[in-house]
Amino acid sequence: MAAPRMILQNDFNLALREPDGRAWITFKCTGQESVHSHLRATGLSETGPVVTGSDGFSVQQLGDRSISVIYENDDTCMTRHFIAPAATYTSIHNQRKSIHCLDVSPGGLGVSTDTQGLLKVWETQSGDVRRQLDGHFGDVYTCRFFPSGVVILTGGADMQLKVWSAETGQCATTMKGHLAGILDTAIVDRGRNIVSCGRDGTARLWDCGSQQCLGTIETGGGNVNCCALQSVCDDINLGSPVIAASDKEVGTQDKLLALGCDGRALQGYGLHSRTKVFDLDCHDAVNTCAFISEMCLVCGTQDGHITVTDIRNVRVPLKEWKESRNAILSMCPYKGGFFTSTGDGSCFYVNKNHDTILELCGSDCDPVYRTVTDGRFIYTGCRDSNIRKYSLKDISDCVISTT
Template sequence: KSILVSCPHENVSTKFLAPYTTFCRIHQKSITCLDISSGGGLGVSTSTDGTMKIWQAANGEIRVRASRRLFCVVCGFVSLCLLGCLSEGGLCFDAGILDTAIVDRGRNVLSCSRDGTARLWDCGKSACLGVIADCGSPVNGIAVGAADNSLNLGTPEKAPSEREVGTEGKILLLAREDKKLQGVGLQSRQPVFLFVGSDAFNCCTFLSSTYILAGTQDGNIYQLDVRNTNAPIQVIHRSGAPVLSLLPYRDGFIASQGDGTCFVVQQDLDYVLDLTEADCDPVYKV
C-alpha cells in the first residue's frame, strides 16, 4: 500500500510506502543492528535485550538464538565477538566499540571506538594489526571502499604485515564526534582529507570510488567528491533528527533517522520513497 503526495509549486513529491509485514516477536526490546543474507533468505539482528537472533526473512521464524557480550549487541557482527573480549580485557580499546567494517573478503576487519581510534584486525589470529587512525575524538562510524585512481593515498612508513590482506588502494572513512569526516589511506595510514560538518558525524558510506555520503546529528546528509572535499556536492536535510544509518541502494541511497524517518533517494525516481510504520521510534539501521 502506498500514497503519493506532491507539491507542484515546490516541485517536491514523496511516496509513503506501508510495510507488507511486521515481525513483532523476534526481540522484546530495541533492535540496535540488523543485516540480511546475500540471498535475502535470512536476517540477523541484535537487541538491547542482550540477544542476537537469526531468523527467516519470509516469516520471521527464529532459527538461532544467542546471548553475547555487549559488544555484539552494539555492533551486530558475530565474527568480532572476540574483539569485544579483547577490549574488555584492556588489551586494545580503552572504550566501547561503535562500528565495524569488513575488508575485501573478510580476512581483515576494521573497528572504531569511543577512544578515538580505528584499528585493523587479523581474523585468523584474532590479533590487532595496527591503529589506522587516532583522532582524539570518538569515531561513531566507519566505511571502507576502493579509492579513485587519481587520489593520492600516501605511502606506508613501514612495510605492511603479511597478514594484512586487501588494504591496497582502499580508503577508510571516519565519522567523528568532533564534527569531522576524515579519509585515511587504509594501507598507508596517511590522512587523505578532512571535512568539517555542521554537527557530529554519526555514519558514512561509499556511493562509488568517487562519491561518498555522511550523516550528522542535526539531520544533514552530505554528499562529497573525495577528489575535492572543500565543498559538498549537495546537502540533503529532511528533518532535524540525527541521521543514524546510510546504505547505498541502486543509483541512490537509503537513510534512517532518530525520529523514525526512513527514506530512499534514487536518481531515476522523481519522488522520494518514505518507508512508514516506525512512527517516532529511532531507526538505528537499514
C-alpha cells in the same frame, strides 16, 4: 534551510482500505505555514479503493502497499511516493527493547541486536528466530555478515570483536585491543582482514586468523561512530606506509577508509598506509557514512545535516542540506543513491540526483536505527523493537509508474 517534506500517516495502507477510510497528511516547509489535511477513500474501482485528497494534495497512484501523492500550491509542486512494509516482525526481539543494529544476507538470514544485549539470528522470509548468540557482555552495537553470508562479525560495549558461525551459533574467534566500546565494523574483501572503530577514538585493522591487530589509526576526534570502506582508483593518493606491512595484511592497498567522528569530522585514511587523506569539517557529530559509488561518499550528522561529497574534492560538497527530521542515524547505498533513517522515525530514499523521492512508512515517530538490504528487500530496525521488511519491487514499481 531545512528541506521541505510531506508526512503521511504511518499505517495509511490499512486506513485507506476501510469504508470511508481516512489518512492524515502534512506538508512542511521552512518559512511557510504547515498544511494539514486528509486523504479519503471515496469509493471502489475494479483495481481497488478510490482515494482523493484536498487542500492541495492529490493522489497520483495507489497500489497494495504504495501511494504517490502530489502537493501543489503557488510556490511548490512536490511528488512523494510512500511505501508500507511487506512484513513486520514483532517477535524477534522483546517488545520493550530497541534494536541497536541489524544485517541481512542474500542467503535468507538476518542478524540483529537489541538494548537487552541479545543477539539473534533469524530467517528473513518468516522472521523465525533460529538461534541466539551468547558471549558478549553488555550491549552489542554492531553486527554484520561476512560476504559468505554464513559468518557473522559483532562488536560491543565489552570492547570485544567476535566472529560467529551463523549455522551453529558457535563463536570461532574473539579479538581484543580496543580500550572502549566498539561501535562499527567493516570487512576487507572476503574477510581475512576486518576493520573496527569505537569510543576509544581509534580505528583498528585486524587479521581474523591470528586475532592480531595489524594497525591502529588515532583520529583525535572523540568517539569514532561509524566507518565505511571502498576500493578506489589510482587517481586517489592513499599515501605510503611508514613501516612494512605484515604478511597477514591482505587486500588493503587500494582501500580508502572513511571514519565519522563525534568531533564534527568525517575523516578519510589510506587503509594500507594509515595516512590521512582528507578531513572534512561537519556541522555536528557524524553518526553514519557510506560510499554510494567509487568516488562518492555521503554522511549524516546528529543535527540532521546530510553531505554528499566527491572524495577527490571533499571540501566542495556535491550537495549539502539539513533535514527537519532529527538526527541522521543510518545510510544504506542503493542504485547510486541511498536510503537513510532518522531520529523521528523517518526512512527515505535519496536518488543519484540527490533528490528525496520516496518514504518508507511504518514507524510511528520511533527512531529507526538501521537500514540494510539483501538486494530484494529493505529491512529497518526501530526503537519500537520491530523489524520491518519492504519490497524493492514495490519501490521500483511505484517510482517507475509515476515517472
